[in-house]
Amino acid sequence: MWRCALPPLLRYPTVDELGARAAALVARHPKDARLRRAGTSRAGHPLWLLSVGHGSRQALVVAGPHANEPVGGGTVLRLAERALADPRLTVEADATWNLLLCLDPDGLRRNEGWLRGPYSLGRYFRNFFRPGFGEQPEWLPDGADAAALPETRTLLALQDELRPFLQCSLHGVDVGGGFVELTRDLPGLARRVAHTAARLRIPRELGPYDTLYWPSLGPAVYRIPPPRRGDLAAAITEAAVESTWYHPHRHGTVTAVVEAPMWGVAAVEDGGTPADAPAVLRTVSHTLRCDARLLEGVLARIRPHVSAAPDAARLLAPVEDYLLVCPGLADAWDPDVTDGGRPMPPLSTGHLAALRIAGRRLALRTAGLLHQLVTRAGTDPAGALPELDRLVDLWCADYRDGCGARWIPVPRQIEYQSRVVLSAFELAARDAPVCSRSGEPGWGSEAAVPMHRE
DSSP: OOOOSSOOOSSOOOHHHHHHHHHHHHHHOTTTEEEEEEEEOTTSOEEEEEEEOOOSEEEEEEOOSSTTOTHHHHHHHHHHHHHHHOGGGTTTTTEEEEEESOSOHHHHHTTHHHHTSOOOHHHHHHSOOOOOGGGOTTBOTTOGGGOOOHHHHHHHHHHHHHOOSEEEEEEEEEEEOBEEEESSOOTTHHHHHHHHHHHHTOOBOSSOGGGTTSOEEETTEEEOOOOOOOOHHHHHHOSOSSBTTTGGGGGTOEEEEEEEEEEEOGGGGOOSOOSOHHHHHHHHHHHHHHHHHHHHHHHHHHHHHHTTSTTHHHHHHHHHHHHHHHHHHHHHHOTTOOSSOOOOOOOOHHHHHHHHHHHHHHHHHHHHHHHHHHHHHTOOTTOHHHHHHHHHHHHHHIIIIISOOEEOOHHHHHHHHHHHHHHHHHHHHTTSEEEOTTSSEEEOOGGGSOOOOO
Protein backbone atom coordinates (compact mmCIF):
# COMPACT_ATOMS: atom_id res chain seq x y z
CA MET A 1 0.00 0.00 0.00
CA TRP A 2 1.09 3.57 -0.68
CA ARG A 3 0.84 6.19 2.05
CA CYS A 4 -1.27 9.06 0.70
CA ALA A 5 0.15 12.51 1.40
CA LEU A 6 -3.28 14.14 1.21
CA PRO A 7 -6.80 13.09 2.27
CA PRO A 8 -8.36 10.79 -0.35
CA LEU A 9 -10.69 12.29 -2.94
CA LEU A 10 -14.29 11.20 -2.46
CA ARG A 11 -15.59 13.32 -5.35
CA TYR A 12 -14.19 14.91 -8.48
CA PRO A 13 -11.78 17.80 -7.85
CA THR A 14 -12.57 21.23 -9.25
CA VAL A 15 -10.00 23.30 -11.14
CA ASP A 16 -9.13 25.24 -8.00
CA GLU A 17 -8.86 22.10 -5.88
CA LEU A 18 -6.49 20.52 -8.41
CA GLY A 19 -4.13 23.46 -8.17
CA ALA A 20 -4.34 23.63 -4.37
CA ARG A 21 -3.68 19.91 -3.90
CA ALA A 22 -0.76 19.95 -6.32
CA ALA A 23 0.76 22.93 -4.49
CA ALA A 24 0.36 21.10 -1.17
CA LEU A 25 2.20 18.08 -2.57
CA VAL A 26 5.07 20.28 -3.75
CA ALA A 27 5.25 21.96 -0.33
CA ARG A 28 5.57 18.54 1.32
CA HIS A 29 8.13 17.27 -1.21
CA PRO A 30 10.10 20.32 -2.44
CA LYS A 31 13.11 18.26 -3.56
CA ASP A 32 11.19 15.79 -5.71
CA ALA A 33 8.11 17.70 -6.96
CA ARG A 34 7.78 20.90 -8.97
CA LEU A 35 4.78 22.88 -10.18
CA ARG A 36 5.01 25.28 -13.10
CA ARG A 37 2.61 27.18 -15.31
CA ALA A 38 2.99 25.52 -18.72
CA GLY A 39 0.49 27.79 -20.46
CA THR A 40 -2.72 29.77 -20.17
CA SER A 41 -6.27 28.92 -21.27
CA ARG A 42 -8.45 31.08 -23.48
CA ALA A 43 -10.15 32.49 -20.38
CA GLY A 44 -6.83 33.21 -18.69
CA HIS A 45 -6.68 30.22 -16.33
CA PRO A 46 -3.26 28.63 -15.74
CA LEU A 47 -2.40 25.25 -17.22
CA TRP A 48 -0.42 23.68 -14.38
CA LEU A 49 2.24 21.01 -14.91
CA LEU A 50 3.20 18.96 -11.85
CA SER A 51 6.52 17.10 -12.29
CA VAL A 52 7.74 14.36 -9.97
CA GLY A 53 11.24 12.85 -10.08
CA HIS A 54 14.47 13.76 -11.81
CA GLY A 55 14.93 10.91 -14.29
CA SER A 56 16.06 11.33 -17.89
CA ARG A 57 13.05 9.46 -19.30
CA GLN A 58 9.88 11.53 -19.45
CA ALA A 59 6.30 10.35 -19.03
CA LEU A 60 3.52 12.84 -19.85
CA VAL A 61 0.02 12.36 -18.41
CA VAL A 62 -2.75 14.70 -19.62
CA ALA A 63 -5.89 15.13 -17.52
CA GLY A 64 -9.08 16.87 -18.52
CA PRO A 65 -8.84 16.95 -22.33
CA HIS A 66 -12.65 16.68 -22.42
CA ALA A 67 -14.45 19.07 -20.12
CA ASN A 68 -17.10 16.59 -18.93
CA GLU A 69 -14.59 13.85 -18.02
CA PRO A 70 -13.13 14.93 -14.66
CA VAL A 71 -11.77 11.61 -13.37
CA GLY A 72 -8.31 12.38 -14.81
CA GLY A 73 -7.75 15.20 -12.33
CA GLY A 74 -8.05 12.80 -9.43
CA THR A 75 -5.90 10.28 -11.28
CA VAL A 76 -2.94 12.63 -11.81
CA LEU A 77 -2.98 13.55 -8.12
CA ARG A 78 -3.00 9.85 -7.20
CA LEU A 79 -0.15 9.14 -9.61
CA ALA A 80 1.88 12.00 -8.13
CA GLU A 81 1.41 10.60 -4.62
CA ARG A 82 2.47 7.13 -5.73
CA ALA A 83 5.50 8.37 -7.64
CA LEU A 84 6.60 10.36 -4.59
CA ALA A 85 6.18 7.34 -2.32
CA ASP A 86 7.71 4.66 -4.55
CA PRO A 87 11.26 5.10 -5.93
CA ARG A 88 10.66 2.26 -8.37
CA LEU A 89 8.50 4.71 -10.35
CA THR A 90 11.16 7.43 -10.49
CA VAL A 91 14.76 6.76 -9.39
CA GLU A 92 14.90 3.07 -10.28
CA ALA A 93 13.14 3.69 -13.60
CA ASP A 94 15.23 6.80 -14.40
CA ALA A 95 11.86 8.51 -14.99
CA THR A 96 10.17 11.84 -14.45
CA TRP A 97 6.38 12.03 -14.29
CA ASN A 98 4.96 15.18 -15.92
CA LEU A 99 1.31 15.56 -14.96
CA LEU A 100 -0.81 18.20 -16.72
CA LEU A 101 -3.54 18.82 -14.16
CA CYS A 102 -6.24 19.89 -16.63
CA LEU A 103 -5.97 20.63 -20.34
CA ASP A 104 -9.35 22.41 -20.53
CA PRO A 105 -9.90 24.25 -17.23
CA ASP A 106 -12.39 26.63 -18.86
CA GLY A 107 -14.61 23.71 -19.83
CA LEU A 108 -14.21 21.93 -16.49
CA ARG A 109 -15.42 25.05 -14.69
CA ARG A 110 -18.58 24.92 -16.80
CA ASN A 111 -19.31 21.45 -15.40
CA GLU A 112 -19.21 22.51 -11.75
CA GLY A 113 -23.00 22.37 -11.59
CA TRP A 114 -22.75 18.59 -11.21
CA LEU A 115 -19.07 18.05 -10.39
CA ARG A 116 -19.37 18.07 -6.60
CA GLY A 117 -22.32 15.65 -6.49
CA PRO A 118 -24.64 14.16 -5.53
CA TYR A 119 -24.19 12.11 -8.69
CA SER A 120 -27.27 11.19 -10.69
CA LEU A 121 -27.76 10.78 -14.43
CA GLY A 122 -30.37 13.54 -14.57
CA ARG A 123 -28.17 16.02 -12.69
CA TYR A 124 -25.20 15.17 -14.86
CA PHE A 125 -26.94 15.62 -18.22
CA ARG A 126 -28.83 18.78 -17.19
CA ASN A 127 -25.50 20.40 -16.22
CA PHE A 128 -23.31 18.72 -18.85
CA PHE A 129 -20.93 20.80 -20.93
CA ARG A 130 -18.48 19.79 -23.60
CA PRO A 131 -17.35 22.29 -26.23
CA GLY A 132 -17.95 21.89 -29.92
CA PHE A 133 -15.45 19.94 -31.98
CA GLY A 134 -13.51 23.04 -32.99
CA GLU A 135 -12.81 23.90 -29.33
CA GLN A 136 -11.57 20.49 -28.16
CA PRO A 137 -7.85 20.92 -27.50
CA GLU A 138 -6.60 17.44 -28.43
CA TRP A 139 -7.74 17.63 -32.06
CA LEU A 140 -5.69 19.16 -34.87
CA PRO A 141 -8.23 19.59 -37.70
CA ASP A 142 -5.82 21.77 -39.69
CA GLY A 143 -2.55 20.23 -38.50
CA ALA A 144 -0.18 21.11 -35.67
CA ASP A 145 1.24 24.19 -37.39
CA ALA A 146 -2.22 25.76 -37.60
CA ALA A 147 -3.27 24.92 -34.01
CA ALA A 148 -5.36 27.87 -32.83
CA LEU A 149 -6.27 27.08 -29.22
CA PRO A 150 -3.69 28.11 -26.60
CA GLU A 151 -4.39 24.87 -24.75
CA THR A 152 -3.48 22.88 -27.86
CA ARG A 153 -0.32 24.88 -28.43
CA THR A 154 0.70 24.32 -24.80
CA LEU A 155 0.31 20.56 -25.14
CA LEU A 156 2.21 20.45 -28.43
CA ALA A 157 5.03 22.48 -26.90
CA LEU A 158 5.23 20.09 -23.93
CA GLN A 159 5.35 17.08 -26.23
CA ASP A 160 8.21 18.58 -28.26
CA GLU A 161 10.06 19.74 -25.13
CA LEU A 162 9.77 16.49 -23.17
CA ARG A 163 9.81 13.94 -26.02
CA PRO A 164 8.09 11.47 -23.68
CA PHE A 165 8.48 7.73 -24.09
CA LEU A 166 4.85 7.46 -22.89
CA GLN A 167 1.91 9.83 -23.13
CA CYS A 168 -1.34 8.99 -21.35
CA SER A 169 -4.51 10.91 -22.18
CA LEU A 170 -7.08 10.48 -19.40
CA HIS A 171 -10.71 10.21 -20.44
CA GLY A 172 -13.99 9.24 -18.84
CA VAL A 173 -16.91 7.26 -20.25
CA ASP A 174 -20.13 8.66 -18.82
CA VAL A 175 -22.07 5.39 -19.33
CA GLY A 176 -20.49 2.07 -20.35
CA GLY A 177 -17.15 0.48 -19.50
CA GLY A 178 -13.42 0.99 -19.39
CA PHE A 179 -11.08 0.51 -22.34
CA VAL A 180 -7.71 1.65 -23.70
CA GLU A 181 -6.64 2.95 -27.12
CA LEU A 182 -2.97 2.79 -28.15
CA THR A 183 -0.93 4.26 -30.97
CA ARG A 184 1.43 1.27 -30.65
CA ASP A 185 0.95 -2.13 -29.09
CA LEU A 186 2.03 -2.72 -25.50
CA PRO A 187 1.94 -6.53 -25.28
CA GLY A 188 0.49 -7.67 -21.99
CA LEU A 189 -1.63 -4.59 -21.36
CA ALA A 190 -4.95 -6.31 -22.09
CA ARG A 191 -4.22 -8.95 -19.45
CA ARG A 192 -3.37 -6.29 -16.88
CA VAL A 193 -6.48 -4.27 -17.70
CA ALA A 194 -8.59 -7.40 -17.24
CA HIS A 195 -7.00 -8.08 -13.85
CA THR A 196 -7.45 -4.51 -12.63
CA ALA A 197 -11.04 -4.29 -13.88
CA ALA A 198 -11.95 -7.57 -12.16
CA ARG A 199 -10.35 -6.47 -8.87
CA LEU A 200 -12.23 -3.16 -8.87
CA ARG A 201 -15.50 -4.40 -10.42
CA ILE A 202 -15.21 -2.15 -13.47
CA PRO A 203 -16.86 -3.47 -16.66
CA ARG A 204 -14.59 -3.56 -19.70
CA GLU A 205 -16.10 -2.22 -22.91
CA LEU A 206 -15.47 -4.90 -25.53
CA GLY A 207 -16.89 -2.95 -28.46
CA PRO A 208 -16.91 0.86 -28.07
CA TYR A 209 -18.65 2.48 -31.02
CA ASP A 210 -15.67 4.72 -31.87
CA THR A 211 -13.37 1.68 -32.18
CA LEU A 212 -15.83 -0.32 -34.28
CA TYR A 213 -13.48 -0.54 -37.26
CA TRP A 214 -10.19 -0.47 -35.36
CA PRO A 215 -7.82 -3.41 -34.82
CA SER A 216 -8.17 -5.12 -31.45
CA LEU A 217 -4.97 -5.67 -29.43
CA GLY A 218 -6.83 -7.76 -26.87
CA PRO A 219 -10.12 -7.45 -24.96
CA ALA A 220 -10.87 -3.75 -24.30
CA VAL A 221 -7.55 -2.61 -25.87
CA TYR A 222 -7.57 -1.10 -29.38
CA ARG A 223 -5.04 0.22 -31.88
CA ILE A 224 -5.64 3.82 -33.02
CA PRO A 225 -5.22 3.98 -36.81
CA PRO A 226 -2.85 6.60 -38.24
CA PRO A 227 -4.55 9.97 -38.75
CA ARG A 228 -6.27 10.82 -41.99
CA ARG A 229 -8.08 13.90 -43.22
CA GLY A 230 -11.86 13.81 -43.48
CA ASP A 231 -14.94 15.97 -43.19
CA LEU A 232 -16.27 17.39 -39.93
CA ALA A 233 -18.75 14.59 -39.34
CA ALA A 234 -16.02 11.98 -39.70
CA ALA A 235 -13.74 13.94 -37.38
CA ILE A 236 -16.39 14.09 -34.66
CA THR A 237 -17.31 10.42 -34.84
CA GLU A 238 -13.93 8.87 -35.63
CA ALA A 239 -10.96 9.62 -33.37
CA ALA A 240 -8.46 8.63 -36.10
CA VAL A 241 -8.01 12.22 -37.19
CA GLU A 242 -4.87 14.27 -36.81
CA SER A 243 -4.50 14.85 -33.09
CA THR A 244 -2.12 15.37 -30.21
CA TRP A 245 -2.27 11.61 -29.67
CA TYR A 246 -0.13 11.04 -32.75
CA HIS A 247 1.89 14.27 -32.77
CA PRO A 248 4.69 12.94 -30.48
CA HIS A 249 4.93 9.71 -32.49
CA ARG A 250 7.96 11.29 -34.21
CA HIS A 251 9.76 11.19 -30.86
CA GLY A 252 9.13 7.49 -30.40
CA THR A 253 6.24 8.15 -28.01
CA VAL A 254 3.50 5.60 -27.46
CA THR A 255 0.18 7.22 -26.52
CA ALA A 256 -2.36 5.44 -24.35
CA VAL A 257 -5.88 6.87 -24.16
CA VAL A 258 -7.27 5.49 -20.89
CA GLU A 259 -11.06 5.52 -20.53
CA ALA A 260 -12.69 5.02 -17.11
CA PRO A 261 -16.49 4.73 -16.72
CA MET A 262 -18.68 6.84 -14.42
CA TRP A 263 -21.82 4.71 -14.65
CA GLY A 264 -20.93 1.10 -15.46
CA VAL A 265 -23.03 -1.20 -17.66
CA ALA A 266 -22.33 -4.93 -17.37
CA ALA A 267 -23.70 -5.70 -20.86
CA VAL A 268 -20.78 -3.93 -22.63
CA GLU A 269 -18.55 -6.76 -21.39
CA ASP A 270 -20.65 -9.50 -22.99
CA GLY A 271 -18.62 -11.07 -25.79
CA GLY A 272 -21.35 -13.55 -26.70
CA THR A 273 -23.08 -13.83 -30.07
CA PRO A 274 -26.44 -12.03 -30.13
CA ALA A 275 -29.55 -13.90 -31.23
CA ASP A 276 -30.64 -11.26 -33.78
CA ALA A 277 -28.11 -8.47 -34.30
CA PRO A 278 -29.89 -6.94 -37.34
CA ALA A 279 -33.09 -6.46 -35.34
CA VAL A 280 -31.20 -4.70 -32.54
CA LEU A 281 -29.38 -2.49 -35.05
CA ARG A 282 -32.66 -1.50 -36.70
CA THR A 283 -34.05 -0.49 -33.32
CA VAL A 284 -30.95 1.49 -32.37
CA SER A 285 -30.74 3.35 -35.69
CA HIS A 286 -34.49 4.03 -35.80
CA THR A 287 -34.42 5.37 -32.22
CA LEU A 288 -31.50 7.67 -33.01
CA ARG A 289 -33.25 9.09 -36.08
CA CYS A 290 -36.47 9.72 -34.14
CA ASP A 291 -34.66 11.31 -31.20
CA ALA A 292 -32.63 13.57 -33.52
CA ARG A 293 -35.72 14.72 -35.43
CA LEU A 294 -37.48 15.47 -32.15
CA LEU A 295 -34.54 17.51 -30.86
CA GLU A 296 -34.15 19.34 -34.17
CA GLY A 297 -37.77 20.44 -33.79
CA VAL A 298 -37.15 21.67 -30.24
CA LEU A 299 -34.06 23.58 -31.39
CA ALA A 300 -36.00 25.25 -34.21
CA ARG A 301 -38.68 26.37 -31.74
CA ILE A 302 -36.33 27.79 -29.12
CA ARG A 303 -33.57 29.24 -31.30
CA PRO A 304 -35.24 32.68 -31.81
CA HIS A 305 -35.66 33.03 -28.03
CA VAL A 306 -32.26 31.77 -26.77
CA SER A 307 -29.74 33.29 -29.20
CA ALA A 308 -29.07 36.20 -26.82
CA ALA A 309 -28.79 34.02 -23.71
CA PRO A 310 -25.44 33.97 -21.86
CA ASP A 311 -23.01 31.58 -23.59
CA ALA A 312 -25.60 30.76 -26.27
CA ALA A 313 -23.00 30.36 -29.04
CA ARG A 314 -20.84 28.09 -26.90
CA LEU A 315 -23.81 25.87 -25.98
CA LEU A 316 -25.22 25.81 -29.51
CA ALA A 317 -21.93 24.65 -31.08
CA PRO A 318 -21.97 21.13 -29.58
CA VAL A 319 -25.74 20.86 -30.14
CA GLU A 320 -25.22 21.47 -33.84
CA ASP A 321 -22.28 19.04 -33.93
CA TYR A 322 -24.35 16.26 -32.35
CA LEU A 323 -27.33 16.83 -34.62
CA LEU A 324 -24.98 16.91 -37.61
CA VAL A 325 -23.62 13.41 -36.98
CA CYS A 326 -26.83 11.65 -35.92
CA PRO A 327 -28.19 10.87 -39.41
CA GLY A 328 -24.89 9.47 -40.65
CA LEU A 329 -24.44 7.27 -37.61
CA ALA A 330 -28.01 6.00 -37.83
CA ASP A 331 -27.42 5.05 -41.48
CA ALA A 332 -24.06 3.44 -40.68
CA TRP A 333 -25.68 1.23 -38.03
CA ASP A 334 -28.81 0.37 -40.03
CA PRO A 335 -28.54 -3.04 -41.76
CA ASP A 336 -31.18 -1.97 -44.28
CA VAL A 337 -29.19 1.04 -45.54
CA THR A 338 -26.83 0.04 -48.36
CA ASP A 339 -25.18 3.15 -49.73
CA GLY A 340 -21.68 1.85 -50.29
CA GLY A 341 -20.51 2.56 -46.72
CA ARG A 342 -18.28 0.25 -44.75
CA PRO A 343 -19.90 -3.04 -43.82
CA MET A 344 -20.35 -3.65 -40.11
CA PRO A 345 -17.84 -6.05 -38.55
CA PRO A 346 -19.11 -9.14 -36.69
CA LEU A 347 -20.90 -7.84 -33.62
CA SER A 348 -21.05 -9.24 -30.11
CA THR A 349 -23.77 -8.55 -27.56
CA GLY A 350 -21.34 -6.05 -26.01
CA HIS A 351 -21.03 -4.18 -29.32
CA LEU A 352 -24.81 -3.83 -29.54
CA ALA A 353 -25.05 -2.60 -25.96
CA ALA A 354 -22.36 0.01 -26.69
CA LEU A 355 -24.16 1.22 -29.82
CA ARG A 356 -27.43 1.56 -27.93
CA ILE A 357 -25.66 3.58 -25.23
CA ALA A 358 -23.88 5.75 -27.82
CA GLY A 359 -27.09 6.68 -29.63
CA ARG A 360 -28.84 7.56 -26.40
CA ARG A 361 -25.79 9.56 -25.27
CA LEU A 362 -26.03 11.85 -28.32
CA ALA A 363 -29.70 12.51 -27.61
CA LEU A 364 -29.22 13.09 -23.88
CA ARG A 365 -26.28 15.45 -24.32
CA THR A 366 -28.25 17.46 -26.87
CA ALA A 367 -31.33 17.60 -24.65
CA GLY A 368 -29.24 18.66 -21.66
CA LEU A 369 -27.58 21.49 -23.57
CA LEU A 370 -30.93 22.67 -24.93
CA HIS A 371 -32.27 22.61 -21.36
CA GLN A 372 -29.40 24.88 -20.27
CA LEU A 373 -30.04 27.24 -23.19
CA VAL A 374 -33.68 27.72 -22.21
CA THR A 375 -32.86 28.02 -18.52
CA ARG A 376 -30.18 30.65 -19.11
CA ALA A 377 -32.44 32.62 -21.45
CA GLY A 378 -34.84 33.06 -18.54
CA THR A 379 -37.84 32.76 -20.86
CA ASP A 380 -39.63 29.84 -22.47
CA PRO A 381 -42.36 31.11 -24.81
CA ALA A 382 -42.06 27.91 -26.87
CA GLY A 383 -42.90 25.81 -23.80
CA ALA A 384 -39.84 23.61 -24.36
CA LEU A 385 -38.58 23.25 -20.80
CA PRO A 386 -41.22 20.75 -19.58
CA GLU A 387 -40.72 18.68 -22.74
CA LEU A 388 -36.92 18.67 -22.30
CA ASP A 389 -37.30 17.69 -18.63
CA ARG A 390 -39.56 14.82 -19.65
CA LEU A 391 -37.10 13.61 -22.31
CA VAL A 392 -34.09 13.79 -19.99
CA ASP A 393 -35.98 11.85 -17.29
CA LEU A 394 -37.24 9.26 -19.80
CA TRP A 395 -33.85 8.66 -21.41
CA CYS A 396 -31.99 8.57 -18.08
CA ALA A 397 -34.49 5.96 -16.90
CA ASP A 398 -33.68 3.92 -20.00
CA TYR A 399 -29.98 4.03 -19.08
CA ARG A 400 -30.76 3.05 -15.50
CA ASP A 401 -33.52 0.50 -16.00
CA GLY A 402 -33.05 -0.62 -19.60
CA CYS A 403 -29.23 -0.75 -19.71
CA GLY A 404 -28.58 -1.37 -16.02
CA ALA A 405 -26.30 1.68 -15.57
CA ARG A 406 -24.87 1.80 -12.02
CA TRP A 407 -22.79 4.56 -10.44
CA ILE A 408 -19.12 3.73 -9.76
CA PRO A 409 -17.79 5.68 -6.76
CA VAL A 410 -15.19 8.30 -7.65
CA PRO A 411 -12.35 6.70 -5.61
CA ARG A 412 -12.84 3.44 -7.53
CA GLN A 413 -12.79 5.26 -10.89
CA ILE A 414 -9.55 6.98 -9.92
CA GLU A 415 -7.96 3.77 -8.66
CA TYR A 416 -8.85 1.92 -11.86
CA GLN A 417 -7.46 4.61 -14.14
CA SER A 418 -4.31 5.00 -12.04
CA ARG A 419 -3.55 1.28 -12.17
CA VAL A 420 -4.03 1.14 -15.93
CA VAL A 421 -1.64 4.08 -16.38
CA LEU A 422 0.94 2.40 -14.13
CA SER A 423 0.65 -0.78 -16.18
CA ALA A 424 1.17 1.15 -19.42
CA PHE A 425 4.15 2.93 -17.84
CA GLU A 426 5.84 -0.32 -16.87
CA LEU A 427 5.31 -1.94 -20.25
CA ALA A 428 6.41 1.14 -22.23
CA ALA A 429 9.44 1.68 -19.98
CA ARG A 430 10.83 -1.75 -20.87
CA ASP A 431 11.49 -0.59 -24.42
CA ALA A 432 12.27 3.08 -23.79
CA PRO A 433 15.87 4.41 -23.83
CA VAL A 434 17.57 4.72 -20.46
CA CYS A 435 20.91 6.22 -19.46
CA SER A 436 23.72 3.72 -18.98
CA ARG A 437 26.40 4.16 -16.31
CA SER A 438 28.73 5.68 -18.90
CA GLY A 439 26.15 8.40 -19.53
CA GLU A 440 25.38 7.14 -23.05
CA PRO A 441 21.81 6.23 -23.97
CA GLY A 442 21.03 2.56 -23.63
CA TRP A 443 17.92 0.41 -23.86
CA GLY A 444 15.76 -0.58 -20.97
CA SER A 445 15.73 -4.05 -19.55
CA GLU A 446 13.07 -5.68 -17.46
CA ALA A 447 15.31 -5.36 -14.40
CA ALA A 448 15.27 -1.58 -14.71
CA VAL A 449 11.47 -1.34 -14.68
CA PRO A 450 9.51 -0.84 -11.45
CA MET A 451 7.04 -3.65 -11.06
CA HIS A 452 3.60 -2.36 -10.07
CA ARG A 453 1.87 -4.53 -7.50
CA GLU A 454 -1.89 -4.48 -7.21
